Amino acid sequence: MPPMSPLPSSSPSVESVAAVLRAAGCVFAEDEARLILAQARTPEELAVLVDRRANGLPLELVLGWAEFRGLRITVEPGVFVPRRRTEFLVEQALDRAPEASVVVDLCCGSGAVGAALATALDGVELHAADIDPAAVRCARRNVAGVGGHVHAGDLFAALPAGLRGRVDILAANVPYVPSGEVGLLPAEARDHEPLVALDGGTDGLDVLRRVAAEAPDWLAPRGCLLVETSRAQAPAAVAAFTAAGLTTRLAVSEEWYAHVVIGAS
Known part of the structure; x- marks a missing residue:
């Protein structure tokens, strides 16, 4: 499935990524955008991560980790995400x-x-x-x-x-x-x-x-x-x-x- 809305061709900002996530129904779009931007190493990887989140993959699985009591806990598909x-x-x-x-x-x-x-x-x-x-x-x-x-x-x-x-x-x-x-x-x-x-x-x-x-x-x-x-x-x-x-x-x-x-x- 294609992204809900394409990222701009110029350097994406928190606002532009958040706009895509918000259109997909993400309630905390700005916070998620910051985390995804920090995680992505290349523009291509950013596009993939945003696409996954926009299509409903839990944020923690998009990032590959969940925060828990100050720790970054590795999570992967098929594993319960710590609350x-x-x-x-x-x-x-x-x-x-x-x-x-x-x-x-x-x-x-x-x-x-x-x-x-x-x-x-x-x-x-x-x-x-x-x-x-x-x-x-x-x-x-x-x-x-x-x-x-x-x-x-x-x-x-x-x-x-x-x-x-x-x-x-x-x-x-x-x-x-x-x-x-x-x-x-x-x-x-x-x-x-x-x-x-x-x-x-x-x-x-x-x-x-x-x-x-x-x-x-x-x-x-x-x-x-x-x-x-x-x-x-x-x-x-x-x-x-x-x-x-x-x-x-x-x-x-x-x-x-x-x-x-x-x-x-």
């Missing part, structure tokens, strides 16, 4: 376990949560895991700089057995969209992110329940489990944590519209 609201989960983990030495990022996607935690904690032993091969490949690039290890597999089955009873922070950004609502997601998520990273089952809590049930075996004596959920699902998510024997509380950020269930061993 800024998930920074709230990271903040809660750091508040709860500021001296953590072993961190696990379960359902890690790009590895953004694990990379952010390891960067803040410095010298931590980091393990991340995901069932999706594309996510595992991407996460390995993002946690390499902090010495992280990335494992492929289904939840805890992917982790080394030696982590049992040693995990201080278990962060699990599980899929939590109810199956029947996946089709209602914005096109950028629905069309460009893997279903396995979005679909949480009938009520959206299938994976959360599995994680909560097994987490006590993996947590250190003062370890904590943190999972993001929605406002509507929060009561059922808290109940699932409590049923697993975890001391549970719900943390809420109205600013980020974020809800994080925290369970302590």
Whole structure:
């Protein structure tokens, strides 16, 4: 598909690129234009990037990275793009376990949560895991700089057995969209992110329940489990944590519209 509107033949400006993006329906056209102009190394590359964005590719995939807690997290097609609201989960983990030495990022996607935690904690032993091969490949690039290890597999089955009873922070950004609502997601998520990273089952809590049930075996004596959920699902998510024997509380950020269930061993 051709661009929504051609770029001018002269040196493109923020205004000219933004005009193309605005015509394509991009709400933050000026901000996106600045990022794309900074990313492009040649006029030809700029034209390609603008074309991709104008035709609906998420900005993060156009750029090849997403900002997350001050880090540039590499993302690629077919990998879940980290949301800024998930920074709230990271903040809660750091508040709860500021001296953590072993961190696990379960359902890690790009590895953004694990990379952010390891960067803040410095010298931590980091393990991340995901069932999706594309996510595992991407996460390995993002946690390499902090010495992280990335494992492929289904939840805890992917982790080394030696982590049992040693995990201080278990962060699990599980899929939590109810199956029947996946089709209602914005096109950028629905069309460009893997279903396995979005679909949480009938009520959206299938994976959360599995994680909560097994987490006590993996947590250190003062370890904590943190999972993001929605406002509507929060009561059922808290109940699932409590049923697993975890001391549970719900943390809420109205600013980020974020809800994080925290369970302590």
